[in-house]
Amino acid sequence: EPEVTQTPSHQVTQMGQEVILRCVPISNHLYFYWYRQILGQKVEFLVSFYNNEISEKSEIFDDQFSVERPDGSNFTLKIRSTKLEDSAMYFCASRRGTARGEQYFGPGTRLTVT
Amino acid sequence: QKEVEQDPGPLSVPEGAIVSLNCTYSNSAFQYFMWYRQYSRKGPELLMYTYSSGNKEDGRFTAQVDKSSKYISLFIRDSQPSDSATYLCAMTFMNTGFQKLVFGTGTRLLVSP
Numbered sequence: 001e002p003e004v005t006q007t008p009s010h011q012v013t014q015m016g017q018e019v020i021l022r023c024v025p026i027s028n029h030l031y032f033y034w035y036r037q038i039l040g041q042k043v044e045f046l047v048s049f050y051n052n053e054i055s056e057k058s059e060i061f062d063d064q065f066s067v068e069r070p071d072g073s074n075f076t077l078k079i080r081s082t083k084l085e086d087s088a089m090y091f092c093a094s095r096r097g098t099a100r101g102e103q104y105f106g107p108g109t110r111l112t113v114t
Numbered sequence: 115q116k117e118v119e120q121d122p123g124p125l126s127v128p129e130g131a132i133v134s135l136n137c138t139y140s141n142s143a144f145q146y147f148m149w150y151r152q153y154s155r156k157g158p159e160l161l162m163y164t165y166s167s168g169n170k171e172d173g174r175f176t177a178q179v180d181k182s183s184k185y186i187s188l189f190i191r192d193s194q195p196s197d198s199a200t201y202l203c204a205m206t207f208m209n210t211g212f213q214k215l216v217f218g219t220g221t222r223l224l225v226s227p
Contacts (some may be wrong), residue, residue, distance in 0.1 A: 004157075006157075033214070033215075035215075041219075042118070042202075042217045042218065042219045042220065043158065043202065043204075043215075043217040045214040045216070048213075048214055056214060058214075067140055077163070089155070091157050091158070093215075094196075095213070101146040101148075101161070101163065101165065101206055101213055102146075102160055102163040103148075103213075104160060104213060105150070105157040105158045105159070106153075106157050106160065107156055107157040108156065108157045110155065
C-alpha cells in the first residue's frame with residue numbers, strides 16, 4: 001500500500017540554523033500539507049500546496065518557513081532560522097483530489113532545537 | 115469556544131469492551147470528518163472518514179456523525195490491547211479549496227489485557 005515517507009526521522013539543530021525537512025507524498029496525490037505537533041498538544045495545520053504554489057497557510061507559517069516541490073516526488077519544508085519553539089513533530093500529508101477529502105500522513109520528523 | 119473539542123482521557127477499558135470516543139465541534143461548515151489513530155511519537159493513521167450524518171462501519175470500527183448536534187463518535191467493538199493509542203478526530207470543509215484539517219486534542223485509550 002502506498003504511503004507518505006519523511007526524512008529524517010529525527011533532526012537536532014542549534015537555534016538560528018536552517019533545517020530542511022523532506023517528504024515523499026503518495027505518487028498520484030495532488031495536494032500536499034505540512035502540520036506540526038508540539039509535544040502534548042494537538043496537530044496544527046501549517047501550509048497546503050497545490051499546483052506548485054501555496055494555497056493556504058496558517059499564522060504559524062511566517063517568513064521563516066518555506067515549502068518547495070523541487071521535483072515530481074519530493075516536498076520540502078524549510079525553516080530558515082530555527083527557534084526553540086520550533087521544536088515539534090512535523091508531519092507531511094497528501095490528498096488525492098478534490099472529490100476525496102481524506103489526508104494520509106507520514107511518520108513525522110521530530111525536530112529538536114537546542 | 116474551541117472549534118473542535120475532545121476529551122483527552124485517558125480512557126481505560128478491559129480487553130473486549132466497547133469503546134466510545136467523541137468529539138463536538140462548533141463550526142457548522144465542517145462537512146467531512148475523519149478519525150485517526152496515533153501511536154506514541156508516530157504519524158496519525160487514518161481509520162475512518164465520512165461526510166454524511168449517520169453511521170459508517172469498517173470491521174470493528176463504527177463512525178457516527180450527527181450534524182444537527184455537531185457531534186461525532188467512533189465506536190470500537192471487541193477492543194484489543196493493540197488498540198491502545200491516541201485517537202484524533204479531524205474535520206474539514208467540503209467546498210472548493212484546499213481543505214486543511216482541524217484536529218481535536220486527541221483521546222488517549224488504554225486497553226488492558
